[in-house]
Amino acid sequence: MDEAATGTRPWDGTLVALYRDRYADLVRVAYLLTGDRAVAEELVQDAFVAAHRSWDRVREPMPYVRTAVVNRCRSWGRRQRLEGDRRPAPAEPTGLGADELWDALARLDPRRRAAVVLRFYLDLPDAEIAEVLGCRPATVRTSIHRALHTLRQEIQR
DSSP states (O other), X not given: OOHHHXXXXXXXXXXXXXXXXXXXXXXHHHHHHHSOHHHHHHHHHHHHHHHHHTGGGOSSHHHHHHHHXXXXXXXXXXXXXXXXXXXXXXXXXXXXXXXXXXXXXXXXXXXXXXXXXXXHTTOOOHHHHHHXXXXXXXXXXXXXXXXXXXXXXXXXX
8 A cells, every 4th residue: 555545654763763762761761751651652652653743854863752752742741731730638658768850950940950960860961951941051061050059958957
């Protein structure tokens, strides 16, 4: 069957190779931003499907998919906050050991958390982080500086 008969178009080999080579890395980034492995996998899958849909307009595949993953994580986080505002707070867990770094990271606002993850996990330069987050490189530097200050305070407690 051809594309017209099925209503779908074939996957480009470059996109398939990108999926095969970078899927795990992108899931790790999404996990660091969401804290949920299943959600991270789903968001990365969605980003690749979106890239496939708009493949004709994609100039640089990896930055495009990475930005799509980060944007989906941010949207997911906003949706979680809205839902959280509308449901009662859960009971405090007792006797569970805490992961201090994860707890501190979770206290950062989404933009600062994304900037820290993109800088220290993916080792991206300010310009690329700014492009992913839709802001200026100076804003990225400020966000990272403030996030590190907050993390130091949280960890010292």
